[in-house]
Amino acid sequence: MHPDLEKLIVLQRHDLEAKRLRDEIALLPKQVAALSAKLAAVEGQRAVVVDLLAKEEALRRRQESDVKDFRGKIDKTRKKIDAATTAAMVTAFEHELQFAEGEITKLEDAELESMLRTEEMEAQRKLADEAVTTAKATLSRERARAVETIDRDKLLLAEVETLRGALRPQVGEATLSNYDRIAKGKGTGLAEAMNQKCSACQMMLRPQRWNDIRDRGNSDEMMTCESCGRLLYYDPARDAPQRKTVPVESIAASIIRSL
Ligand SMILES: [Zn+2]
Numbered sequence: 001m002h003p004d005l006e007k008l009i010v011l012q013r014h015d016l017e018a019k020r021l022r023d024e025i026a027l028l029p030k031q032v033a034a035l036s037a038k039l040a041a042v043e044g045q046r047a048v049v050v051d052l053l054a055k056e057e058a059l060r061r062r063q064e065s066d067v068k069d070f071r072g073k074i075d076k077t078r079k080k081i082d083a084a085t086t087a088a089m090v091t092a093f094e095h096e097l098q099f100a101e102g103e104i105t106k107l108e109d110a111e112l113e114s115m116l117r118t119e120e121m122e123a124q125r126k127l128a129d130e131a132v133t134t135a136k137a138t139l140s141r142e143r144a145r146a147v148e149t150i151d152r153d154k155l156l157l158a159e160v161e162t163l164r165g166a167l168r169p170q171v172g173e174a175t176l177s178n179y180d181r182i183a184k185g186k187g188t189g190l191a192e193a194m195n196q197k198c199s200a201c202q203m204m205l206r207p208q209r210w211n212d213i214r215d216r217g218n219s220d221e222m223m224t225c226e227s228c229g230r231l232l233y234y235d236p237a238r239d240a241p242q243r244k245t246v247p248v249e250s251i252a253a254s255i256i257r258s259l
Contacts, residue, residue: 002222004175005190005233006255007167012190013252014164015183021157028146035142039135046128053121056114063111070100070107175222175231182229191230193223194238203227 077097084090168176183189191200196210203225205213213223213234223232237250 001216001233001251004172005222005231006251007171008175008179008190008231009233009252010255011164011167011171011179012183012188014160014167016188018157018160018164019187021153021160025150025153025157028150032139032143032146035135035139039132039139042128042131042135046125046132049121049125049128053118053125056118056121060111060114060118063107063114067104067107067111070104074100178222179231182231186228186230189230191225191228191232192238193225193232193234198225198228198230198232200230201225201228205232 074097077093077100081090081093081097084093171179179189181189186200188200191198193199193205193210193213196205196207197203198205206226209223209226213232214236216223216234224230225232233251235251237253
């Protein structure tokens with residue numbers, strides 16, 4: 001295998017790990033922000049229920065006070081009836097009395113309905129309280145986890161960057177710039193040729209090309225995938241293991257071991 005390819009295999013591993021760490025460092029604060037928004041939303045829902053409950057209680061206090069007023073009027077009207085001097089006056093006061101009694105019945109019915117609504121809303125408030133408690137606990141747990149993970153990721157990233165920085169100058173300039181260009185466009189610059197396919201884009205290699213890459217050995221020429229343009233490497237230890245008779249250490253494993 002071309003010596004640059006061996007280095008690129010390791011470099012790509014570092015590059016992918018660095019990307020994973022950067023992505024995680026960027027993603028975790030967004031996840032925490034989403035949990036924070038969720039907490040604000042359930043708190044908002046609870047505030048609506050609490051507000052409705054307060055309004056319902058205020059309504060009932062008004063109803064109770066109205067009932068009291070009507071009872072006062074009834075007492076006065078009864079006294080007026082006692083003091084009435086004509087039958088017409090008695091009839092008029094009795095009408096007033098009936099009206100007031102009718103209003104009290106309506107108010108008491110409305111009060112009962114209000115109490116049922118309050119009962120329902122109390123149940124909703126209980127659920128909203130539980131939702132807020134859960135959202136708060138989740139947020140605080142995930143926030144702590146994110147801080148911890150980001151701290152760890154930053155340390156790991158610094159280590160990976162150091163390894164990358166040490167490795168890159170060891171790769172041939174033209175190969176490295178080729179690798180960088182493809183990686184920038186496609187996410188990875190290197191792909192393993194396996195089972196006559198490019199393992200990145202899954203396109204079949206023409207038979208001649210497949211034979212070339214397997215027979216290449218220490219050739220200086222680099223091969224690229226005709227479909228996606230990635231630099232190709234071939235690892236006999238990983239290809240078609242069913243045809244293998246002697247166990248061969250995978251190239252990636254041997255490179256890692258020799259580092
Ligand atoms: Zn390809």
